[in-house]
Amino acid sequence: MVAMEVKNLSSNWKKLQEQLKKQPQKTSLSTPTFTASKKPASKQKKQGGSDGAAVSGHDGKTVKKRRISDISSPATKSKGQPVPEKGKKNNKKRKMDSETEADISEKLAETKIASRKSSSASLTKVVSNQSTERSSKVNEGLSPTVKVGKYVAIDCEMVGVGPNPDRDSSLARVSVVNYDGEQVYDSYVQQREEVTDWRTHVSGISPKHMLAARPFAEVQQDVAKLLDGKVLVGHAVSNDLNVLMLGHPRRDIRDTSHHPPYKKLAGGCSPRLKMLASELLGIDIQGAAHSSVEDARATMLLYRRDKDTFEREHAKKWPVKVVQAAEGGRETTPEQEKRKKRLKKKKKKAKK
Structure with missing residues (x-):
């Protein structure tokens, strides 16, 4: 009985092996695996649906398959939140950069204006402190101690x-x-x-001031010496020179009433000194009667505040030109050359 069962078993085993050779090899039952489809992605997309294909395993369970595009696409995050594309990122970055640049430029402009205001205020404070310390003497004439320097302001x-x-x-x-x-x-x-009108409410001059006044010729001579070779600063300075009956080279004049940026403040007209002092220097002048010393100081403060702008505007009208003289001679400016020609003409007329 035992021998017969072994024979039957061996013959059955052989039959089973032959059947297995004829049939394709099946997957192992112990570890269930899924065979990847060799169809192209486009076909899989058509068959599997839009958002994911349902794949059935050997045990009948359906497993939802994720698309490769869902994993690799930069437009979505793993949590399903949208991620900005590269182009959008760059646009946003450019916008942010432009906004930050605009903010920076605005801040710089604000700080520039603030620093300019503070500098003019400090300049005004320094000069006012100096003037109070000196206690300027009215009708002093020529000061024996004060140095003149290159720049002078007149009023x-x-x-x-x-x-x-x-x-x-x-x-x-x-x-x-x-x-x-x-x-x-x-x-x-x-x-x-x-005198038919002393204009005391404006000029501050009254008949009593004439008791210690100097003769016109003496004053004219003293002022002419002071202005010689100097850069003259003034407000509507031509009026001052006319009343003094003096001339001065236009190249050496800086007039605050004709300064283009100041004229813009007055709507294209000649600005008043009182307005410029209030708006740009933060000081009040000409409250009641005028003081020529106070006005001259305010004019010089304005020039010092915007000296670079004054000189740039001046250079447009009067560019620096130097005429080379003959060997052994001195270099002369065009203004000096004109004076020489005038003197020569006068000498020729005198001889005739």
Whole structure:
């Protein structure tokens, strides 16, 4: 019985092996695996649906398959949240950069304005402190101690004379200060004509000031010496020079009433000194009667505050030109050349 069972078993085993050879090899039952489809991705997409294909395993369970595009696409995160694309990222970055640049430029402009205001305020404070310390002497004449320097500012007070006092003016006081606002010269001026309007409410001049006033010729000579070879700063300075009956090279004049940036503040017109002092320097002048010393200091402060701009504008009209002289001679400016020609013409006329 036992021998017969072994024979039957061996014959059955052989039959089973032959059947297995004929049939394709099946997957192992112990570890269930899924055979990857060799179809192209486009076909799989068509068959599997849009968001994922349901794959059935050998045990009948369905497993949802994720698309490769879902994993590798930069447009979505693993949590399903949208991720900005590269182009959008760059655009946002550019926007942020432009916004930050605009913010920075605005902040720089604000700090520049603030620093400019603080610098002008500090400059005003320094000069006002200096003036109070010195306690400028009214009608002192030429100061024996103060150095003049390269830059001087001038201002004059006038009174009305003749039948038309509103139109005709005469010099009543002249003041000159240096670059630091120190009083270099101050004098009342004797009148050569009958004064018909003292303009006291504006000029601050009254008949009592004429008691210690100096003759016009003396004042004119003193001022002419001070202005010689200097850069003259003033507000509507041509009026001051006219009343003094003096001339000055236009190349060496810096007039705050003609400065283009200041004219813009006044809507294209000549600005008032009081307005410029208030707006740009933060000081009040000409509260009641004018003071020529105070006005001259304010004018010099304005020039010092915007000196670079003044010189740039001035260079447009008067570019620096030097004429080479002959060997052994000195270099001369065009203004000096004109003076020489005038002198030669005068000498020729005198000989005739």
